[in-house]
Amino acid sequence: MEQKDLKAYKEDYASVHMSEDQVEQMKKRMQQAKQETQGKKIIEMGKRGNRILKIGATAAAVALVFVALPNTSASVAQAMEQVPVLGNLVSAVTFRDYQYDDGKNVADVDEPKLVAGDTDNANVAQSVTEVNAEIAAISERYITEFENNMRNQGYQDITIKHEVISTTDDYFTLKLMCYQAAGSGSEEDYYYTIDLATGQRLALADLFKDGADYVTPISKNIKKQMRAQMKADENVMYWIDDPEVAESNFDAIAADQSFYLNDKGNIVICFNEGDVGPMSMGCPSFEIPHKVVSDILK
Numbered sequence: 388m389e390q391k392d393l394k395a396y397k398e399d400y401a402s403v404h405m406s407e408d409q410v411e412q413m414k415k416r417m418q419q420a421k422q423e424t425q426g427k428k429i430i431e432m433g434k435r436g437n438r439i440l441k442i443g444a445t446a447a448a449v450a451l452v453f454v455a456l457p458n459t460s461a462s463v464a465q466a467m468e469q470v471p472v473l474g475n476l477v478s479a480v481t482f483r484d485y486q487y488d489d490g491k492n493v494a495d496v497d498e499p500k501l502v503a504g505d506t507d508n509a510n511v512a513q514s515v516t517e518v519n520a521e522i523a524a525i526s527e528r529y530i531t532e533f534e535n536n537m538r539n540q541g542y543q544d545i546t547i548k549h550e551v552i553s554t555t556d557d558y559f560t561l562k563l564m565c566y567q568a569a570g571s572g573s574e575e576d577y578y579y580t581i582d583l584a585t586g587q588r589l590a591l592a593d594l595f596k597d598g599a600d601y602v603t604p605i606s607k608n609i610k611k612q613m614r615a616q617m618k619a620d621e622n623v624m625y626w627i628d629d630p631e632v633a634e635s636n637f638d639a640i641a642a643d644q645s646f647y648l649n650d651k652g653n654i655v656i657c658f659n660e661g662d663v664g665p666m667s668m669g670c671p672s673f674e675i676p677h678k679v680v681s682d683i684l685k
Contacts, residue, residue, distance in 0.1 A: 476504040477515060477559040477581050479551050485530060491542050494533050498526040499549040499561065501579075510586030517588065518579045522563060525577065529565060536569065544568040552647055557583055560647045575659050576670050578645045591646050594654065599683035606639040609656060609673045613637070613663070625664040625671075637663045653677055 482500030487493065499522060501515040526547055533545050546566040553560035563577040580589040595601045613625040627637050645657040654675045660666045 476506075476554075476583065477511065478502045478504070479549060479561055481549075483526065485526075487533075489537075492533065492537050493544045494530070494546075496526060496530060496545065496547040497549065498522065498547065499563070501561065501581075506586070508586040511581070512586075514581050514586055514588045518561070518581075521579075522577075525563065525565065529567065532567075541569060544572070553580070553649070555583075555650075558589065558648055559583060562647070573660050573666065574670055576645070576657060578647050578657060580647060591644055591654075592642060594685065595680070595683050596685055601680060601683055602639050602642060604679050604683075605654070605656060605675055606637075608675055608679045609640065610637065612673050624668065627663075649674065651677075654680065 479499045479501055481497045483496065483498035485494055485496035485498070500519050503511045503515050529545050529547060533543060536543055544567070546564075548564045550562045550564070551560070552562050558580055560578060560580040563579070564574065565577070566572060566574045581587070582589045582593070591601070610627060613627050616623045617625060617627075625637060626632075626635050629636055640656055645659075647655050647657070649655050655672050656675060657670065657672045659670055660668070663671060
């Protein structure tokens with residue numbers, strides 16, 4: 388592809404731009420996230436469908452946790468969840484179920500809330516409280532904007548779903564997926580990881596030795612993956628190696644870049660739409676091979 392064409396392509400996707408098919412695929416993906424999460428069972432509760440996610444895992448003992456779950460009509464239901472005791476295990480439940488559809492304005496919000504198992508570790512409770520406050524603020528921001536825009540004549544759509552993408556002896560990670568559309572649409576993902584050994588929230592820097600430069604090797608590997616993907620598929624596009632718009636090219640991850648640890652223990656670096664490529668690329672992620680950072684890991 389010529390540089391002139393690449394520049395034009397990049398400028399075309401610099402703003403939020405998604406086809407109707409891409410929007411539908413995204414919404415389907417977000418809807419399926421909760422349903423397809425391995426090891427979880429959905430329990431229907433109440434006529435408005437408050438749900439509790441039950442994490443399935445092998446354990447010799449369990450702790451019973453009681454949670455109050457308000458629905459959209461502000462009534463309160465009591466729910467009981469069995470939590471396998473694996474270290475300082477953390478679970479997720481659907482705390483708020485906000486649904487609205489008048490033909491023009493559509494909202495489908497499942498706001499999660501973290502719940503700690505039976506533990507004396509004060510860090511667990513603190514981490515759970517912090518994460519819940521952040522999630523509540525994000526959900527409230529989307530809902531408030533949705534309600535404020537209902538007086539407008541156009542169409543709008545918001546969807547918030549969550550997925551537990553890691554629940555092991557070592558880590559618990561929740562992914563919050565937020566989609567918003569008003570003419571065009573965009574998705575933002577948030578990742579929350581708790582170290583079950585310490586009970587503290589895990590930042591990317593916490594994985595590495597003090598003072599280690601982890602940004603450089605991870606960024607270098609991501610660029611390598613980007614170039615390989617673009618070479619293998621002409622439909623793949625990232626903002627990289629374009630001298631005419633050098634200021635927009637991907638250079639390096641942020642020190643506090645979004646991430647999670649997959650089932651192999653490898654770091655997966657995550658970006659939101661438009662961060663490193665056109666909106667049509669969705670929210671790209673890159674698994675970092677262990678050998679790339681093995682010498683600087685704690």
